Amino acid sequence: MTAKPEILKLTKVASSRLFHIESMELRFSNGVERCYERLRTGGNGAVMIVAINDRDEVLLVREYAAGLEEYVLTLPKGLIDPGEDAATAANRELQEEAGFGARQIEHVRQLTAAPNYMGHRLEVMLARDLFANKLEGDEPEPLELVTWPMNQLHELFELPEFSEGRAIAALCLVEHRLRSGR
Amino acid sequence: MTAKPEILKLTKVASSRLFHIESMELRFSNGVERCYERLRTGGNGAVMIVAINDRDEVLLVREYAAGLEEYVLTLPKGLIDPGEDAATAANRELQEEAGFGARQIEHVRQLTAAPNYMGHRLEVMLARDLFANKLEGDEPEPLELVTWPMNQLHELFELPEFSEGRAIAALCLVEHRLRSGR
Structure with missing residues (x-):
């Protein structure tokens, strides 16, 4: 090399x-x-959460994306706070953004966004065994929660409002992991 | 809404x-x-190219990513120049970065990177019917070309150096399109 x-x-x-x-x-x-x-950007990195409920649906949120000036559909995500590990941050963000906690959280893989000019790293986390619990976050308005069947991901990937590369990647990785029985 | x-x-x-x-x-x-x-950022957007050769392998490049201070494995990509459409830009970047042109190029979908704070849009392009042709680009050094079987994508997705969310998303989308016979 x-x-x-x-x-x-x-x-x-x-x-x-x-x-x-x-x-x-x-x-x-x-x-x-x-x-x-x-x-x-400083900080401790970020998490993106693929949370799957007992009906085999993934939890999505609809939020305002200032970069696009549009509401977009995406996965819950957020920064890792000082002193948090990725699993703790994922469980907190999931409760703040989607109103659910998870009894089971595992790390899937690290993704980058635009490595040629950004050092940002995002940890994809798989959350299961969910329970309803809302934490107050710093969102300016409640995010709309949308559930989507895991066996219809490619219909989701055709929606223009579900455009974030890392979210599509995260769902593909998790779908493959679950299909492989891991 | x-x-x-x-x-x-x-x-x-x-x-x-x-x-x-x-x-x-x-x-x-x-x-x-x-x-x-x-x-x-101004400009006309960018393209990312999934170029598949006649052995059903995708063309990858290994290049230095300044954001990570690492060499990474990724898909050929680049900015759309003024006056170019996405297909023209994709064919040019593919020849500059990978040394191949394509007789067939189609648009797969638009991806965003981090829409909460970036307006960047990237067009995923599928390139087939390839031919060897090298164009001089603005790369500081020749990029290493790596070919990878399309039927082993999940092995690729486990490599730490193949970390860019949009590249994983692009390959998942193309793999699904080809499997659906489109």
Whole structure:
């Protein structure tokens, strides 16, 4: 495998309350130099939750996505708070966003979003053995809860409002895991 | 469906060569006001290409991902240049990154990455009937080409270096489309 590029210089070029942009001067192993930009966000990563109820339906939420200026249908997700592990964060977010807790939570895999210019990492968590319990979160309005049969995922994937790549990936991974009997 | 929040104010708060950060003051339909931040990038969107050769293998590339500071395995992808449509951009990127053109290209679906704070849209394109042809791109070094059997996708999805949610989603969508005989 090729040796990683050498990082010649890393400079913070702009930042806001939530985002930090870095400029990155790189020298590739063939001698070519390039200046890239990337986003840095601090924090402990994030979780996305595939929660399946006893009717074999997955819990979806409809929420306002500021990046698109649209309501979208997606999986519950959120940041891991300081001191939390991924399973704790997943159980908290599920109760805040969907009004359900889970007695069984397992890690499926880590996903990235746009690794060329973002270091963000998201843990896909499978939640089962659900119970109704609502926790207050920081949502500006209650999220609409939608349940969807796990055996009709490809109909869901055809909906324009279910567009988030990581959510489609998470459901494919979980569907395969369950079908393999793990 | 809930009425969209009213955008009270949109302010550019920071920007760099590639990124523009906006602050967004919103009033939700229940009267709650919130200030969000989001990324704006201009441009015409991007394409991600699932190119399948006559041995029923998908073409992958290994490239340096500055956000992760790692080499990753992913699908060929890139921005749509001004004046290009998605199919033209896909055919160009495939020749630049993987050294193959395609006589048949079709649109599969649009994906988003992190719609809560990014408006980025990516078109998944299925490329078939391939022919060897290398175009010079803007890559700092040649990308390593890896071919992977389409009937072993879940083995690919277990590799830590194949982590991009949109790439896993794209392959799941294409695999389903081909299996359905479309």
